[in-house]
Amino acid sequence: MTLTIQQAVDRIKERFGGTVGPGTVDTLKSGDPSQPLRGITVTFMATRQVLDQTVAKGANLLITHEPTFYNHMDDEDWLRNDPVYESKRNFIEQHGIVVWRVHDYPHAHRPDMIVAGMIRELGWQDRLDPDLPNTYRLSPLTLHDLAQYCKAKLRIKTVRYVGDPQMPCSRVALRVGSPGGRAQIDSLKIKGVDVVVSGESAEWETCEYVRDSAAAGEKKALLVLGHANSEEEGMRWLAEWIETFMPEIPVTYLPAGDPFRFV
């Protein structure tokens, strides 16, 4: 029995279990979901390169964590007639690719699937602190060594941090993606939390809180991995999870990669 794309989407949604709000961004962004499913690709970001690879794989359902059209709601009106946008939109239509954003579902799942994929890679599966939210209890290591550890485990080119390189870290709050300054600071305000490890961070909120913390005798730190670097392994995890209940469908994880070069 051949599955349509819509049937595959419905099966995956059912498995997610958790509910997402009516304003969810997890919608189909393109294509005809009534066509037979040929294969699935899964990525952090549906860049043009990932779309090329999807076509090369013969897949027609691309599951992406982040937006396709450069803004959270995938609003396309402000992009009309822009050659970069039109080229991407045309490529997607021409190849009949259904792009499905899957952002809120995996974050709403318990455990958060994106976090689960990261934790597996970091080797912290048994480190969850039972008393503190999103926090892992490690054997004490310096902030600098924690940065080196995450960089190596996640194969990141460059990471950034704010704080005293020599401060000991044993309780690490993980805030993947782009959680916002207040969420990061709310984690740091918790007694005992030494450092927030995050995807990206505004540079005038949490950074300043961390710099001020030393004078208050409450040394805190912020480690910034990069948004993609903090969530890609979560999408790899999600791809493997789909394979467990749809073994008949070819599923390929495609890394989008860290967009930045550091000089």
Next chain:
Amino acid sequence: MTLTIQQAVDRIKERFGGTVGPGTVDTLKSGDPSQPLRGITVTFMATRQVLDQTVAKGANLLITHEPTFYNHMDDEDWLRNDPVYESKRNFIEQHGIVVWRVHDYPHAHRPDMIVAGMIRELGWQDRLDPDLPNTYRLSPLTLHDLAQYCKAKLRIKTVRYVGDPQMPCSRVALRVGSPGGRAQIDSLKIKGVDVVVSGESAEWETCEYVRDSAAAGEKKALLVLGHANSEEEGMRWLAEWIETFMPEIPVTYLPAGDPFRFV
């Protein structure tokens, strides 16, 4: 005649000329403005270190570009009883420092004072493109060389960019601070603009637009300097400007510095 802090603030506001909206963040954040002015310090960010230096200078008016309490509106309610916040707030009160945020005024000034300070440092005073907004016309250089140039001129530890390192850049749009993805992309959408040089950037909007641009035959790039790195020289410029019409007052520029270490 001794000037009060309020009188000094009013004189500076009058000189700014431009108007700011009723919801402006450019308000006094602390202290008693009726006290006699002893001296002014000017900074990008009123970190605890900058506050210490203000006290050491004997100044009691600290002019800062960015917030003091870790969020744009300087809302303090969510921070009550937090030791980092309370320590900073107590220090400011104890030393009677009036903190005045000056963000919207210098950006509303024509020319934008923050941009003027950066352009002076970059040596692009005569490069403004008459036809394109916020854009400078340079002798063509590669994206990589442009990154190296900005890094050297602004004495930055590390800069980041997205795009082909070898692509030639001759029209550079400058978007200091944290302008948001749409503003950055709106600059890149302009025919002829090769690269946006910005302070900070979300990693899932402009980055993806830039990555997609190559496939569309419209190579674009994004160079990210860091928020502080993209505005500090503007605040130095502002400090020198205050000295020109208040020569009797000691005015000291205090760099807050780039908060990040790169590993």
